[in-house]
Amino acid sequence: MINGCEERCTRAEADDIASSVFEGIDSFILTHETSVGKYPAKSVEQLSKVIAEAENVIDHQRVFEN
Helix, strand or coil: CCCCCCCCCCHHHHHHHHHHHHCCCCCCCCCHHHHCCCCHHHHHHHHHHHHHHHHHCCCHHHHHHC
16 A cells, blocks of 8 residues: 555555654655555555554653653
């Protein structure tokens, strides 16, 4: 999905995104392949959903204290 060719992202792609969020990534860049694929808007939607879910499980107070 994130490659723009499928309607949904794979479990591995979602895991990569979530892991990046947990490591503190500041931003994501979707590639040219995504922007010219069948589902560019859905790619952005899926990316946003996975990021939001990953951020919901972070203990922000503990991260701040560390």
